[in-house]
Amino acid sequence: MNDHYEPESNGSGPHGLPVGPDVRMLPSPSDGWVPEPTKISYWKIAWGHKFILLLCIFAGALGGTAYVILKTPEYAAASTVELIGFNQSFMNMSQVDPQAGTDMTTASASNIQTQTRILTSRSMLARVAERMSLEMTPIASTPTTFFTKLRAHIPFAQKEPLEQMKEAVRTAAFTVSARGVGATRLIELRCQSPSPEVAANFLNTLAAEHISQNLAIRSSATQRTSQWMDSQMEEAKSRLQTAGEKLRDFVRQSGMDFFPEQSTLADSKMKVLQGDLAAIQADRIAKQARWEMAKNTPIDSLPDVLSDPTLLGLKSRIVDLRREMAQLTATLTPEHYKVQKIQAQISELQQTLDKEKTGLLKRLDNDYQEALRREKLLSGAYNAQTHAVGAQADKASQYAMLKRDAEMAQQVYNGLLQQANQAALIALVPASNIRVVDAAVADNIPSSPTPMRDIPTWSLFGGALCYGLLWFREVLRRKRLTQLFESPGHTRTILGVPELGVIPSATIDRPKKLAAAQRALNGATSIHPLGTLVEDGQKTLEFATWQNKSSILAESFRQTLTSILRAQPKGECPVYVITSGGPGEGKTTLSANLAIAMAMIGQRVLLIDADLRRARLHSVFGLDNCPGLSDLLTSTESLEEADLAPYLSPTKVDNLRVMTHGLAQVGTPATLFFSPRVKELVKKLRGQFDYILLDTAPVLLFPDARLWGRHSDGVVLVVRAGVTTREGATSACQRFAEDGIAVLGTILNDWTPKEGSPSHYYYHSYEAYGQK
Numbered sequence: 001m002n003d004h005y006e007p008e009s010n011g012s013g014p015h016g017l018p019v020g021p022d023v024r025m026l027p028s029p030s031d032g033w034v035p036e037p038t039k040i041s042y043w044k045i046a047w048g049h050k051f052i053l054l055l056c057i058f059a060g061a062l063g064g065t066a067y068v069i070l071k072t073p074e075y076a077a078a079s080t081v082e083l084i085g086f087n088q089s090f091m092n093m094s095q096v097d098p099q100a101g102t103d104m105t106t107a108s109a110s111n112i113q114t115q116t117r118i119l120t121s122r123s124m125l126a127r128v129a130e131r132m133s134l135e136m137t138p139i140a141s142t143p144t145t146f147f148t149k150l151r152a153h154i155p156f157a158q159k160e161p162l163e164q165m166k167e168a169v170r171t172a173a174f175t176v177s178a179r180g181v182g183a184t185r186l187i188e189l190r191c192q193s194p195s196p197e198v199a200a201n202f203l204n205t206l207a208a209e210h211i212s213q214n215l216a217i218r219s220s221a222t223q224r225t226s227q228w229m230d231s232q233m234e235e236a237k238s239r240l241q242t243a244g245e246k247l248r249d250f251v252r253q254s255g256m257d258f259f260p261e262q263s264t265l266a267d268s269k270m271k272v273l274q275g276d277l278a279a280i281q282a283d284r285i286a287k288q289a290r291w292e293m294a295k296n297t298p299i300d301s302l303p304d305v306l307s308d309p310t311l312l313g314l315k316s317r318i319v320d321l322r323r324e325m326a327q328l329t330a331t332l333t334p335e336h337y338k339v340q341k342i343q344a345q346i347s348e349l350q351q352t353l354d355k356e357k358t359g360l361l362k363r364l365d366n367d368y369q370e371a372l373r374r375e376k377l378l379s380g381a382y383n384a385q386t387h388a389v390g391a392q393a394d395k396a397s398q399y400a401m402l403k404r405d406a407e408m409a410q411q412v413y414n415g416l417l418q419q420a421n422q423a424a425l426i427a428l429v430p431a432s433n434i435r436v437v438d439a440a441v442a443d444n445i446p447s448s449p450t451p452m453r454d455i456p457t458w459s460l461f462g463g464a465l466c467y468g469l470l471w472f473r474e475v476l477r478r479k480r481l482t483q484l485f486e487s488p489g490h491t492r493t494i495l496g497v498p499e500l501g502v503i504p505s506a507t508i509d510r511p512k513k514l515a516a517a518q519r520a521l522n523g524a525t526s527i528h529p530l531g532t533l534v535e536d537g538q539k540t541l542e543f544a545t546w547q548n549k550s551s552i553l554a555e556s557f558r559q560t561l562t563s564i565l566r567a568q569p570k571g572e573c574p575v576y577v578i579t580s581g582g583p584g585e586g587k588t589t590l591s592a593n594l595a596i597a598m599a600m601i602g603q604r605v606l607l608i609d610a611d612l613r614r615a616r617l618h619s620v621f622g623l624d625n626c627p628g629l630s631d632l633l634t635s636t637e638s639l640e641e642a643d644l645a646p647y648l649s650p651t652k653v654d655n656l657r658v659m660t661h662g663l664a665q666v667g668t669p670a671t672l673f674f675s676p677r678v679k680e681l682v683k684k685l686r687g688q689f690d691y692i693l694l695d696t697a698p699v700l701l702f703p704d705a706r707l708w709g710r711h712s713d714g715v716v717l718v719v720r721a722g723v724t725t726r727e728g729a730t731s732a733c734q735r736f737a738e739d740g741i742a743v744l745g746t747i748l749n750d751w752t753p754k755e756g757s758p759s760h761y762y763y764h765s766y767e768a769y770g771q772k
Contacts, residue, residue, distance in 0.1 A: 042471070049470050053463055060462020064455035073446035074171065074192040077199035080438040081207050083112055083185045109180070115434070116178035116187055119210055125173040128206045132169055136201065168198035176206065186437065196442035203440035211434050229420045236416055240409035247402040254395050273382040280378050284371035291368040311360075314353040321346045483726060485719050491746040494726055495733050498745035500716065501560025503590065504552060505752045542592035542620045545600070546653060557593040560747055561601075564594070567714065567744050573686040575712040576744065577610075579696045579705035581728040585720035586749040588616050591695040599656035603690040606648065608659045610696045610708055612669035615661035617695060623649050623658060630662030632681060633672050639680045644688070657689070669697075673707040682711045699732045709741035716744050721751040 046053060118124060172193040181188050189206065193199035325342045332339050485491060492499045544553040568574050578594070580587040588611075595607040608629060609617035618625045627647055632639070648657040666672050685692055694712070696705040709715050715736055719729055729746070736743050 045470055045474055046467060049466075052470070053466055056466035057459045057463040060459040061455055063462065064458025067458065068449045068451045068454050071449045072167075072194050074175075074194055074448045075196035075199050075443055075445070076190065076192050076447035077196065077203050077440040077443065078438075079189045079203040079207060079436070079440040080181070081187050081189065081210075082435045082437050083115055083187060084433050084435055112180040112185070112187060116180065119178040119187070119189065119206060120176055124206070124209065124213070125176060128202060128209050129169050129173050131209065132198070132202060132205055133166070135205075136165065136198070164194065165198065168193045168195035169202065172199055172202040176202070189440070192447060196444055200440040200442045204436075207434065207436050207439075211436075214433060226420070229416060233413065233416045233420060236409060236413040240406070240413050243402065243406035243409045247399075247406050250398060250402055254399075270382070270386060273378065277375070277378045277382045280371065280375050284368070284375045287364070287368040287371045291364050311353065311356050314349055314356065318346055318349045318353065321349065484722055485724050485726065485729070485748065486721055488748055488751065490726075491719055491729065491748060495717075495729055495746060497717075497733060497743050498563070500563040500745035500747050501556060502748045502751050503556045503560070503586075505721075505750045541589050543596065545593040545596045554593075554597075557590075557597050560590075561594060561597045564716065564744065569713050573689055573692060574714075575682055575686065575692040575694070577694045577696055577705055577708045577712045577715045578718065579699045579715060579732075580718040580720070581700045581724055581732045582698045583614070583701070585698075585718050585724055587698075587718045588620065588695050590716075590718055590747055590749060591693055592617070592620055595656055595691075595693050596653050598691050598693075599653050602655065604655050604657075604688075606657050606659060606685060606689045606692045608692065608694045609661045610673075610694045610704060612661050612666055612672075612704075613697055613702070617658055618649075618660040621649075621651050621658050623651075623660065625660055625663065628660035628662035630664035630666050630669075630672065632662070633675055633677050634664045634666070639677060639684055644684065670703050670707065673704055678707070679711050699735060700728055706735060706739050706741065709736060709739065712741075714742045714744035717746045718749055719746050720749045723750070 172191045175193070176189065176191040178187055178189050180186070189203050191199055191202055193202065321342055325339065325346065328336070328339050328342065334340075334343075485494075488499065488502045491497070541553070544551065545557045548554055564576070578587050578591045591607060595605050598605045607617060609615050610629060612630060617623075626649060628649075629647075632642075632644075632647055635642075647659055647662075649660060650656075651658055682692075694708050696708055699705040699717075705715065717729065717732060733743055
């Protein structure tokens with residue numbers, strides 16, 4: 001194994017940049033420099049762009065003057081009407097007026113709003129415009145002001161009198177407005193028109209049209225109400241006659257001889273039968289229960305048998321004879337006449353007892369059958385009486401219903417007759433809820449445009465618009481600076497991790513030197529040239545450290561390598577994960593250049609393409625895609641016995657090997673990295689190399705970097721200037737911290753020093769310093 005490269009501790013500046021005797025160091029937050037934009041100075045924005053602002057103000061004044069000259073003058077007219085409420089208590093008007101209760105006949109705030117909407121409705125304005133077109137005579141307007149006289153000399157602004165009147169009417173209809181005047185019953189009408197006579201006549205015609213419309217609507221509503229009430233009275237009278245005839249016919253046909261309000265004899269009889277039926281049902285149930293018990297239980301255990309005195313006497317006599325027989329059989333033989341005599345008595349008593357038991361069962365059955373017959377007879381009588389009572393109840397219900405229909409018909413007819421008389425009287429009273437207070441008069445002074453108002457307004461608008469755009473531009477610029485990483489030192493201050501290095505923005509702009517380097521590296525082999533993408537043949541920055549060893553870009557990578565080597569763990573091969581927050585931040589470029597820089601100092605380096613979704617390292621190094629990482633992790637072969645040489649592709653850079661992403665197709669690479677083979681693979685590779693670098697997928701999009709970080713010695717986070725957001729980088733560091741993975745630091749990539757900054761002097765004096 002080669003000896004490790006030991007960098008000098010005093011070879012880098014505070015931001016990972018090279019330090020020399022003629023190079024100034026960048027300011028850092030510890031020196032009192034805060035990399036935040038200062039507060040916006042509004043006066044500074046205005047003073048810095050004063051000529052642009054004055055130009056916009058002048059352009060606004062010119063626009064205002066053109067507006068005043070070219071715009072057709074409009075004349076304003078105003079009229080006031082009063083909303084008058086009706087006395088709904090007069091002649092009980094609220095009972096017969098169809099609009100009563102709708103707030104349309106009062107001077108309330110809601111009705112004022114309703115009337116203003118009606119006055120400005122499309123149908124009302126269309127009728128007024130049509131009426132004016134038929135009644136008015138076209139008259140050309142006379143100029144009265146300097147600007148209107150100046151406009152009269154513009155040829156394209158002149159129109160025929162008829163066309164002018166039509167346009168004046170359309171403008172008046174379009175600009176008409178109505179609003180309530182404070183807490184009063186007044187409604188103010190306003191409109192504008194190119195003709196003052198048209199504006200005034202339009203408002204007066206609008207008020208007259210609204211009054212006539214209200215009168216017509218009220219008259220039509222009253223007429224329809226009267227006609228409807230007449231038809232309803234005829235119908236109510238017909239229903240009353242029909243209800244009376246039905247009631248009389250029902251009484252005559254049903255032969256009713258009772259009053260529905262009183263209880264009848266049939267009801268009393270039904271109640272008596274109902275009580276008797278309930279009693280006989282209870283007796284039948286009791287006897288049925290005794291009979292069911294006698295059938296289903298031993299006869300000697302029946303309560304009637306146990307309590308019957310005759311059966312008890314017979315049982316007692318049999319027991320005595322059996323006791324006496326037992327005494328005799330103790331001394332005499334069974335053939336003895338005394339024994340025979342007692343045996344004959346016991347048999348006779350037993351027969352008598354059996355007959356009594358049989359007779360008891362027969363009596364229980366007879367009692368149950370008798371109770372059942374009585375229940376059936378009484379139930380039949382009760383049902384017959386129930387039908388009789390039901391028939392009477394149906395008659396009483398029909399009678400009550402017919403009587404109620406007749407009474408209701410009479411009430412409806414009486415109410416309609418009274419309201420019809422009142423409606424006939426109210427129809428003779430003409431009333432309108434609108435009264436004109438101030439009629440509109442023509443005003444010969446135009447209300448729009450107003451030169452003293454419009455020209456300064458346009459000037460201020462032009463200046464304000466210009467200043468607003470300038471201010472918004474400045475806000476966007478400063479907001480972008482606050483949300484993105486722009487300069488060295490920001491990552492250390494915000495993320496709290498070391499800044500390992502700063503990679504300045506550069507392009508491969510020396511094709512002659514690059515071509516010579518490619519020829520020296522590739523020779524006559526079939527491998528694709530270094531620094532050239534296989535797909536499109538474009539030069540890349542992945543080999544800046546190798547192709548232009550003396551450039552500032554190469555020196556920046558070596559300076560970054562110095563910071564990384566300083567954090568090298570002792571006693572084992574370090575494994576570093578190189579990732580970024582999102583795509584397009586340069587992690588693959590940094591991985592390739594750092595690997596080349598390590599190999600150039602004599603270290604055995606392995607660069608692993610762990611980004612299986614967008615694998616690029618095989619194209620970057622001009623390699624054919626061969627078995628690699630995915631094949632090792634999906635294989636079932638033991639890693640301890642496996643030969644890793646086929647998976648380690650050599651490059652033209654000495655001491656540098658590349659493990660491509662492999663040929664195995666993996667749908668979800670994250671699940672592959674959960675495999676325990678990852679740990680075994682890392683352990684085996686540590687014994688073969690001095691340094692191992694892994695190019696992984698972006699950490700904010702995929703979990704690959706976090707999974708590899710568990711088996712590594714630290715993570716290097718790539719931050720691209722002007723692209724990476726502070727929130728994204730902070731979230732990435734927080735995820736690694738939650739997983740217990742050490743973040744070695746950040747690398748600021750694609751940094752462009754701003755003119756006038758201390759770093760700008762270093763960036764542009766590097767080449768001159770190298771020539772000394």
